Amino acid sequence: MACGKFRRDENNRFKTLARLANQRLQELIEADEQKKKNRNKRKIRSMPVFEIPDNDNWQVEYEEQEEEYSDHKAAAAAKRRKKSSSNNNNTPKTKKESSGEGSSSQPPPRPLPEDFKKAIRKLAQGGKRVSEEKLVIEKGLFKTDLAKGNNRLSIPFTQVLDHTFLTDEETHFLTTRDANNKMNFKEVTIIEPSLELDKVKLCRWDMNKANGKNTSSNYVLNGAWSNVAQRNNLEPEDVVQLWSFRIDQELHLALVKIPHNN
Numbered sequence: 001m002a003c004g005k006f007r008r009d010e011n012n013r014f015k016t017l018a019r020l021a022n023q024r025l026q027e028l029i030e031a032d033e034q035k036k037k038n039r040n041k042r043k044i045r046s047m048p049v050f051e052i053p054d055n056d057n058w059q060v061e062y063e064e065q066e067e068e069y070s071d072h073k074a075a076a077a078a079k080r081r082k083k084s085s086s087n088n089n090n091t092p093k094t095k096k097e098s099s100g101e102g103s104s105s106q107p108p109p110r111p112l113p114e115d116f117k118k119a120i121r122k123l124a125q126g127g128k129r130v131s132e133e134k135l136v137i138e139k140g141l142f143k144t145d146l147a148k149g150n151n152r153l154s155i156p157f158t159q160v161l162d163h164t165f166l167t168d169e170e171t172h173f174l175t176t177r178d179a180n181n182k183m184n185f186k187e188v189t190i191i192e193p194s195l196e197l198d199k200v201k202l203c204r205w206d207m208n209k210a211n212g213k214n215t216s217s218n219y220v221l222n223g224a225w226s227n228v229a230q231r232n233n234l235e236p237e238d239v240v241q242l243w244s245f246r247i248d249q250e251l252h253l254a255l256v257k258i259p260h261n262n
Contacts, residue, residue, distance in 0.1 A: 116254050124247050131246035134162045138241045151226045155219035165244035174204035193232040193257040198224050
């Protein structure tokens, strides 16, 4: 009888230990799952948040930022090359060079080719008044400028050489909307690199950057832009100039393709 009682006590003790072990095991499993959840939460919080602007041009905004970043990298690389070349140049400077006279940090812009001046005079036949030509921008073309799906030439404000190519009235008009709440545009005659004529639309795009504080502003040529680019065999990294002029106060544009050997 004493033997039977001993066995029952041992069984009860074993069951108690087994129950405690199961409870402890369950606690360890739950604690491990909680740690995994906390790690996942920390990973999610550490991931960058991309804000998409509440407008229809968010994709264009990304492309413009990509272009600005490329422009920045190219400018920085050119600056480094210039600095390296300057450091390696041991040629003594003349007095005129050392004083800074007769030198310029940037070369003067290329003048409007004579063929384009003749085309402008031809447009102004009949006694029409022609204004002085103004260089709006000289830029290298990006893939985004030539993609058919985009159909636009980007003209960043920061690269415009002369903002007076537009009148005050035109500048204000491009910031307003029509009855359908779409941004107004100005249709402009353009002389192509081939000296053919076409009509393009000049627009202004103001886009909020992802931080919600800064704005990226660009003039844009669209409308028939893809046709102009295709007819003139424009390719990425081609350098072009966009000139403005007026005939009887009406705005016109001229697109010049710089030869690669220049």
